[in-house]
Amino acid sequence: MLSQTMITRNATRQPAERRAPAVSFGDSIEMMGSVMPFARNVEIYGENEPAEYLYKVVSGAVRTYKVLNDGRRQIGSFYLPGDIFGLEVGGKHAFSAEAVADSKVLVIKRGALVALAGRDTGVAGQLWTMAAAELRRAQDHVMLLIKTAQERVAGFLMEMSARNSGASEVELPMSRQDIADYLGLTIETVSRTLTQLENSGAIAVPSSRHIVLRSRGALSRLNA
Amino acid sequence: MLSQTMITRNATRQPAERRAPAVSFGDSIEMMGSVMPFARNVEIYGENEPAEYLYKVVSGAVRTYKVLNDGRRQIGSFYLPGDIFGLEVGGKHAFSAEAVADSKVLVIKRGALVALAGRDTGVAGQLWTMAAAELRRAQDHVMLLIKTAQERVAGFLMEMSARNSGASEVELPMSRQDIADYLGLTIETVSRTLTQLENSGAIAVPSSRHIVLRSRGALSRLNA
DNA sequence: CGACCATTTGATATGGATCAAGCGATGTGG
DNA sequence: CCACATCGCTTGATCCATATCAAATGGTCG
Numbered sequence: 001m002l003s004q005t006m007i008t009r010n011a012t013r014q015p016a017e018r019r020a021p022a023v024s025f026g027d028s029i030e031m032m033g034s035v036m037p038f039a040r041n042v043e044i045y046g047e048n049e050p051a052e053y054l055y056k057v058v059s060g061a062v063r064t065y066k067v068l069n070d071g072r073r074q075i076g077s078f079y080l081p082g083d084i085f086g087l088e089v090g091g092k093h094a095f096s097a098e099a100v101a102d103s104k105v106l107v108i109k110r111g112a113l114v115a116l117a118g119r120d121t122g123v124a125g126q127l128w129t130m131a132a133a134e135l136r137r138a139q140d141h142v143m144l145l146i147k148t149a150q151e152r153v154a155g156f157l158m159e160m161s162a163r164n165s166g167a168s169e170v171e172l173p174m175s176r177q178d179i180a181d182y183l184g185l186t187i188e189t190v191s192r193t194l195t196q197l198e199n200s201g202a203i204a205v206p207s208s209r210h211i212v213l214r215s216r217g218a219l220s221r222l223n224a
Numbered sequence: 225m226l227s228q229t230m231i232t233r234n235a236t237r238q239p240a241e242r243r244a245p246a247v248s249f250g251d252s253i254e255m256m257g258s259v260m261p262f263a264r265n266v267e268i269y270g271e272n273e274p275a276e277y278l279y280k281v282v283s284g285a286v287r288t289y290k291v292l293n294d295g296r297r298q299i300g301s302f303y304l305p306g307d308i309f310g311l312e313v314g315g316k317h318a319f320s321a322e323a324v325a326d327s328k329v330l331v332i333k334r335g336a337l338v339a340l341a342g343r344d345t346g347v348a349g350q351l352w353t354m355a356a357a358e359l360r361r362a363q364d365h366v367m368l369l370i371k372t373a374q375e376r377v378a379g380f381l382m383e384m385s386a387r388n389s390g391a392s393e394v395e396l397p398m399s400r401q402d403i404a405d406y407l408g409l410t411i412e413t414v415s416r417t418l419t420q421l422e423n424s425g426a427i428a429v430p431s432s433r434h435i436v437l438r439s440r441g442a443l444s445r446l447n448a
Numbered sequence: 449c450g451a452c453c454a455t456t457t458g459a460t461a462t463g464g465a466t467c468a469a470g471c472g473a474t475g476t477g478g
Numbered sequence: 479c480c481a482c483a484t485c486g487c488t489t490g491a492t493c494c495a496t497a498t499c500a501a502a503t504g505g506t507c508g
Contacts, residue, residue, distance in 0.1 A: 066367060074370050076363065089356030094363055118345075131355055132313030138362035139300065139318055143290060145369040146298050146408045149464065176487060184370045189464055191488055208473095208487060373496070400455065413496055415456055432455060432505090454505080461498070467491085474485075 033108035038062075038099035044086075047096045051088035053107050057081050060103020061173035064095035065181065075182040077137050078174060080163055087130050100174045145184050152183040153193040154222040157203065161213055168216075172209040257332035262286075262323035268310075271320045275312035277331050281305050284327020285397035288319035289405065299406040301361050302398060304387055311354050324398045369408050376407040377417040378446040381427065385437055392440075396433040 035058055038044055044055065047066060055062070062079040076095045079085045087110075088094060099105075117124040144155055156179065160170045172179070180187045194211075197203045202218035203211055213219060259282055262268055268279065271290060279286070286303040300319045303309045312318060323329075341348040368379055380403065384394045396403070404411045418435075421427045426442035427435055437443060 068367070068371075072370065074367055076366065089352065089359055094360065121342075124348075128313065128355075131352075131359065135313055135355065135359045135362060136318065138359060138366060141366050142300065142362060142369065143292070143298055145366065146296065147292075186465060187487080188466080188489085192464090195488075410497060411455080412457085412498080416496095419456075449508105451508090452506085454503105456501105456503070458501080459499085461496105463495095463497090464493105465495090466493070469488100469490080471488080472486090474483105476481100476483080478479105478481085 032112055033106050035104050035106050038103050038105055040099055040101050040103075042099050044097040044099065044105065045093050047093055049093050050091055051086060051093050052110050053086060054084065054110050054113060055086040055097070056084045056106040056108070058104040058106050060105075061100040062097055062103060062105065063100050063174065063178060063182075064097045066095050073181045074184070075178060076141070077134075078178075078182065080173070084130055087127070087134070089131060100178060149183075149185055149189050149193050150196065150222050152185065153179075153190060153197065154202070154219045156183060157197075157211060157213060158216075158219055158223065160211075168213045170211045170213065172211065176208075256336050257330050259328050259330050262327050262329055264323055264325050264327075266323050268321040268323065268329065269317050271317055273317050274315055275310060275317050276334050277310060278308060278334050278337060279310040279321075280308045280330040280332070282328040282330050284329075285324040286321055286327060286329065287324050287398065287402060287406075288321045290319055297405045298408070299402060300365070302402075302406065304397070308354055311351070311358070313355060324402060373407075373409055373413050373417050374420065374446050376409060377403075377414060377421065378426070378443045380407060381421075381435060381437060382440075382443055382447065384435075392437045394435045394437065396435065400432075 033053075033056075038060070044062065045051075045053075057079050059081055061081075062083075062085060064076040064079070064085060065073055066076065067073045077085070078100065086093065086097060113123065113127070117127050144152055147155065157170060160172065161167055164170060174182075176187045176190050180190045183190065185193075194203070194205060197219075198205050200218065202213075202215045202222075204214055205211055257277075262284070268286065269275075269277075281303050283305055285305075286307075286309060288300040288303070288309065289297055290300065291297050301309070302324065310317065310321060337347065337351070341351055368376055371379065381394060384396065385391055388394060398406075400411045400414050404414045407414065409417075418427070418429060421443075422429050424442065426439045426446075427437055429435055
């Protein structure tokens, strides 16, 4: 009705191996799983599938999304290197996940972690922290979706920058369509809005996926 | 820019299930706090305040919300009798909370619960379940906000019905403005949409806060 | 009864969607 | 290595759903 990509469907996935631990968490979870490559646009898991694994982006980027009956797609989040995704509080995945670009993803058996969390309160706390991050993401997303197109795009750019240590140059791994489906806009509106921001001097767009944040002030002023 | 109230400032269901020893959770949390009355529109807690308590609606209704710099208000959730709110994964409240109507709210010291959760894995699980519910709420809200006005209103009515055991008659405790700020629409659009749904025979509106769902089919067809 | 507040309804404006090209970059087959 | 097909992005023209502005109606309470 409004925007979004029309999806038809495709699929392919399959996780991998494990090993036993005694280690704590953080970077050490690396030792509990193995790294798998996913080509661009390949599905990592599907909505409603049992959540048997937990994932950490090693390189590339991942999107989670849902598709409405009529084909409208909404992207829930983008996950960048270092981000963990696929942790579901219920037993099933609430969203599907796909590689935005060719990516490497560390795959960890959920059971191993949950067992560990039972013994180690530190790990339990980490799981809680991750759930908290997901909740905040979703809540922030709601706040984003009530704003104007300029505010959404500006907010998106600032978020991407913040996730890249606040760098003033951002390399976007995702297409305009992905951005549009994340922001609840059409690809045309995203494109036009970027052009406006560029014309107003708030940003520069040396190449379509490379954005320079020229004026934080202008951007955050747009950010209500 | 789009909708929302400009702010300047200032029944009874029961969950179920528990297990094991001691005073567990569920209905028993009643024993861990006291019931306080809140008049309509009175604040229960404010955004960014430390989350020292957890709350359960005994009667009436509660809304949580955020206000953007320019005054636009977004309601995050409505809580009805039996619902628990105010559980924050971080230490601070992400939203403010107010009584939608005169309400009675059970107030529980957070510390007491967290301590209990440390001893009783059943309680820890309950906390996890509540966090899960919050996450799902926020995710569903995102999906709602990308829909058309008719879809949002129809979805809202069905949600309210579902929370009232699927009853086909719904008594709305909140104003049109609250509904608008929850759905990301204006009060006028909410009103007009209700009129359309009524004219199409999907609902009846015997009084402004009393809605009869006449045709589930029609409503869910609108619900993408 | 009168004042106020919530809701509905009407008229008009507008931001973003939709429909439609055009354009540069990338990749493929010849 | 080129020619052409494809893809991702931008730009233009127009449409439409919802916002905005304005007024009337209805309900509630002192």
